[in-house]
Amino acid sequence: MTSTSSPATLLWFRKGLRLHDSPALHAAIQGSAVLYPVFILDPNIVRPDKLGVNRLAFLLGTLRELDAELRRRGSRLTVLRGEPMPELERAMREWKIGRLVFEADTEPYAVTRDAQARELAGRLGAQVLSPGGHTLYDPGVLLEAAGGALPKSYGGFGKLVAKVGEPPAPLPTPERLPPAGEVADEGIPTLEELGFTGHAAGLAFCPPGETNALDMMDAWVSQPQRVAAFEKPATDPSAYAPAATTRLSAHMKFGSLSARTFYARLRQAEREAGAHSQPPTSLVGQLLWREMFTTIGAVTPNYDRMVGNPICRQIPWDDAPDLLAAWTEGRTGYPWIDAAMRQLNTEGWMHHLARHSVACFLTRGDLWQSWVAGQQVFDRLLIDADWSVNAANWMWLSASAFFHSYERVYSPVAFPKKYTGASSYIRHYLPELAQVPEQWLLEPWKMSVSEQRQAGCLIGRDYPAPVVDHAVARDRNLERMRAAYAAGKLG
Ligand SMILES: Cc1cc2nc3c(=O)[nH]c(=O)nc-3n(C[C@H](O)[C@H](O)[C@H](O)COP(=O)(O)OP(=O)(O)OC[C@H]3O[C@@H](n4cnc5c(N)ncnc54)[C@H](O)[C@@H]3O)c2cc1C
Structure with missing residues (x-):
């Protein structure tokens, strides 16, 4: 297959799921007689252990909207399902593609995948264009x-x-697009078709x-x-x-x-x-x-890891799966932390300062678990999970890179007192604490047994006792941070 002056072009969407200010779209329509806009549902990514229901629902909604916008301009989106390289090869051969266009992506998984795509295009005699845009x-x-x-x-x-x-x-949004070639695809699947269950509650706050x-x-x-x-x-x-x-x-x-x-x-x-x-x-x-x-x-090599990451302080974190699970599921016994983690679990989002609180709590503040483990939980549950932004912020909060004032620890009790809305936030995400008196809401374990009975919340039965004593854990962890900083080891 050789490229012609008016080649059939495959525009491979991955991120950049838009028509406004899209350098990839502009490159793709330039001189194309036929344009195949494609999204590939990659089984390496679309897996329940890799992404939460909120993010997948957001992605599918975004694809439906992208398809509608393409159709409004005389085109359409083809959604393929399978390993990207075989899918791409089959499509490129079948549609006689002379030009492959995709937005450049710097994440390691994408870099490897895109190198394979370039190699494939080379073998098939197709030109590759890969402008930025993210x-x-x-x-x-x-x-x-x-x-x-x-x-x-x-x-x-x-x-x-x-x-x-x-x-x-920003570039303008094209008003018309080259026609899309005739393709039989299975359309945009539902969550259930992809083996996902559960309600994507987060889409009410951030529609796709x-x-x-x-x-x-x-x-x-x-x-x-x-x-x-x-x-x-x-x-x-x-x-x-x-x-x-x-x-x-x-x-x-x-x-x-x-x-x-x-x-x-x-x-x-x-x-x-x-x-x-x-x-x-x-x-x-x-x-x-x-x-x-x-x-x-x-x-930066190994940006999402501690070991082998040249900007990341090496810290001897513990490995306690029970503590990680309690944090992940919002049952640490600290309502401020648990409310934020339940918000993450149900809606796939939390505010930046709530992310600060829970990330500090998991790592240097209280539980002394690796930031990499916390990053992986965020990576699965956040709708906005972004490989580089997530890694960098976790390094920041654990004082592993970018931020070094490790003595500044978020208290899971004192910090939320700054916010008048903290009470209704906690009661909303932790309904088991709905009747707990205001005085004890941030420290419910301090209620007497009769107060617990009155509030319908027995500590240890309806809501957990704290997994650590914050003051004790903080002081012990400060010592460990001091030692790690004194050792001064980077990856
Ligand atoms: C431990 C931890 C992990 C995080 N993981 C992610 C992640 O995976 N994906 C993600 O998008 N953000 C992440 N953040 C950054 C930040 O919390 C979110 O971007 C922000 O809360 C999203 O809400 P918003 O769109 O209302 O932000 P706004 O305050 O309205 O900011 C506007 C935009 O700026 C960008 N932005 C804001 N804060 C940051 C920041 N600190 N770093 C980089 N970009 C930022 C985002 O694109 C955001 O949409 C993380 C923060 C922490 C502390």
């Missing part, structure tokens, strides 16, 4: 501007970005698909004063309906919202507002955290 800048551009060594601090990264200048402006993403973004940027006043540390982690932050992270993960579009609209809102908050706490600042963590993740 981040504000191509990681290579930032790496080159940094002289090959990216700064690991936010301040340093901010200077680098300032040196490079504003990110490229590009249109919802743009609407959710518009709701924020159409209020310039709200954007201007946004200070991340001041947002309330106990606010859940609605959340205190944009809740756009799942759209950013799957690319149903473009980072560049979000950034451009935020900058416009800031200009309209006049005085406004600044990075790192502003909304633009949040996008720069994402940019920094993704860019560093693209060039």
Whole structure:
């Protein structure tokens, strides 16, 4: 098969599930007589032990929306199911594909897979185009501007970005697309067809698909004063309906919202507002955290592990599966921690400061379990689970990289007292504590037995006793952190 001046093109969607600001889509339609937009449901990823029902439901909803938007423009989405390389090869041979286009992806699984796709395309005589699109800048551009060594601090990264200048402006959404070739596929499956059960409660808070993403973004940027006043540390982690932050992270993960579009609209809102908050706490600042963590993740070996990870402090974590399970399932006996973990289990999301609390609790704060184990739980349950962002934030919270003030430990009792909404948040996600008096809600084990009876919540029966004593665990763990820092070993 040789490429022609007007080749049949296969546009392979993975992330970047949108038509607005899509460099891959623009590259694919350029001079294409026929365009096959394809998504492959990869059995290495679509597995109940790898992703929770919330994320899969979000993905399937996003694909349905993508298909609808493609059809509106004279095209359609073909969904294939199976190992990517055989599926791709079969499709490319059958459809006589002369050009393969996909958005560049820097995650290790994707890098290996995409190298195989390039090799396959080479064998079949097809051209490959793989523009960026997931981040504000191509990681290579930032790496080159940094002289090959990216700064690991936010301040340093901010200077680098300032040196490079504003990110490229978003691309327009094409109004018409080349016709899609005739294909018989099985369509977009349901959760049940894929062997998943359970209710995806999180979609009520973050509905899937590009249109919802743009609407959710518009709701924020159409209020310039709200954007201007946004200070991340001041947002309330106990606010859940609605959340205190944009809740756009799942759209950013799957690319149903473009980072560049979000950034451009935020900058416009800031200009309209006049005085406004600044990075790192502003909304633009949040996008720069994402940019920094993704860019560093693209060039750091073993970013999602401790061992062999050159930026990660080596810490002798314990391995206690019972403690990990109690944390994962929201039964540590600390209501603030358990409410957040139940929110994660039922809805696939929690606020950033709740993530701080539970991640600190699992690692250096209380349970002394490896951040890698916590990262894997988040990776399965979060709708927004993002390989680099997740790893980086876990390294941060466990004081393994990026953040080193390990003596600053979140108390699972004192911290939530800052938020008036903490009480209703806890009662909502832990209905077994609904009748516990306000005075004991954060420390229910301190109730007398008669108070427990009155509240219909016997500690040890209806709600667990604390798995550790926070004050004791914190002091012991501080000693262990001191020792790990004194040893000064990186991966
Ligand atoms: C232990 C831990 C694990 C995390 N894992 C993930 C993850 O897997 N995927 C993920 O998207 N975020 C992760 N975060 C970062 C952050 O908590 C979420 O991005 C944020 O809470 C999502 O809510 P939002 O969209 O309302 O955020 P907003 O405050 O509205 O921020 C807007 C966007 O900025 C980006 N962003 C915000 N905070 C961060 C941050 N700290 N690092 C990188 N990008 C950020 C996200 O794309 C987010 O949608 C993690 C944080 C911690 C502490």
